[in-house]
Amino acid sequence: MTRPPTTYYGQPALKPAPWVWKVPVYTFAAPVAGAAQLIGTIADLSDPDGGRSIVRHARYAALAGAAFGGPLLIGDLHTPMRWYNMLRIFRGTSPMSIGSWLLTGFGAFSSVVALAQYTIDRNAASARRTATGRNAGVRLSSRIAAVAQLPAAAAGAGMSLYSASLFTATSSPLWAAAPRSLAVKFGSSAVAAAAAGLSLLEHASGRPSPAASALDRIAGAATAMNLGATVAAGRAWRKAEVDGPLTEASAIGASYRIGSILLGQVLPLVCHALNASRSRPSRGLSMLGSLGIVCGSFLMRLAVIEAGKKSSQRPVDSLRFTSGRPRKRDG
């Protein structure tokens, strides 16, 4: 423990990010949509037949996330009418700029993919009725989707992790203290939640495809990685003595520890591990684990964002975080 620094009447030395609930909701919905597009594309490439329903769900979910996330992001601007100024420039030092372009690209490509998928689905439905089989429209749509899903998946991968950079590239001590582990945490949590969400959709559709249990394994692997990053981030926060907002008895602390770690990581890992060891996986365990991951992923984002805002309002934390005196000299 270093000596707590002097403060100026305890006044905050930094200002908190002026963001409301829309940002945590966006940083859940959009990264998960991005990761869903990524998983859908991988499923399409590695198992085109077995993963057909996964691909379908992923493509619609990706568009839904982008369509839901965009307005949220615009709504959080203090002058929403000027949202298009986000596209005036590209700035590599600003994850907000990187993210605006990622979302734009992701939204555009995901729309093409989802539209192509819709054409395929409609034709498949009418083909079943008329028994004419696959027609030229379906073949064209399949090809469009197969091509457009590649840039959509690449943008989706970016979407899944960039929000960690958005937070870490600030002066808020809690966000700044763990740049690498926070990025792994956000990225793996998005992949886990997307796989879990797709698994839930498989169960909800009534006839889970044979590839569905692979989704639970992906979610399990991503959750294990998330747990590792959680430990690493926790260590970095403790070392920098900025972990207060997440470890104290408060709503933020509880949603982090109970919501994101217990419900979102430990419980799902137990469920999915039990299921993996059974010869016939239980549907209940799979759904319970998946629900835990999805809720935990949201609560993690909510807690980290609120804790970061709180962190910047604590002068003891922020001044200690920047208290290194490497090059102090007089004059």
Next chain:
Amino acid sequence: MSGESEASTGTKIEPGRRYGFFTDTTLCIGCKACEVACKEWNLLPSDRASLSGMSYDNSRGLSATRWRHVAFVEKLDESGELPTAMPPFQSHWLMMSDVCKHCSNAPCLEACPTGAIFRTEFDTVVVQQDICNGCGYCVPACPFGVVDVDTDDGKAHKCTLCYDRLKGGFEPACSKACPTESIRFGELDELQRRATARVGELHAAGVADAYLYGTPGSPGATGGLERLNAFFLLTAEPEVYNLPCSPDRPANRVVPSLASGLAAVAALAAAAAALLGMRR
């Protein structure tokens, strides 16, 4: 361009040169003329007045509508007791007029996704009000808690170093109003020369605590912040004035963060390909 500034400060204001503030806190008498002059010139709305209980500081800090702020520190003696004797210099008072540092590199500018925040021809950092969309990302980016979003008009605001006055050849309103020359406006090189000489003068006079904050290589200009165009002469630890000793440039973390995240997602994508492909 010649003008008022040349006559009053000896500083000719020309595009392409670097200008800034040197705020010498040992000369500050806490009159708050800078706060008032800034508000008046920039037509900033009044703040809801209330007593803070923080010495004579009722304005509390910089905000969207307060671009100069005078801090009042009443020094206690070593034991923490209220002092009963008067030291020969600065009595028990530390007063400091805080302002946007006009950093180079400026974290707010590097965070701004719209290009609303830009570096002017005078090497100062300004938010263009007709472009800002109020995303608020500059606010947590600032290592000094300066820039702020006004929820009334939905834009980010901070000191412009009186960009409009500089354009007309006038020195900024705060330095113009400062009666003790605690706030000096000028060309950066000249200000830094003067500041270094002033520290030497103070050291020779027995004020061993005097040091510069924000000049290259000193506290405040750390972690990728090369220099602060508005820099200070302080006589106590930076934290006493609510300033970070070693702030850094948040943009330094963009690449490590994106690279780690991408590596993690790529590894999971490979795992997903293996797991999904196994059933083929």
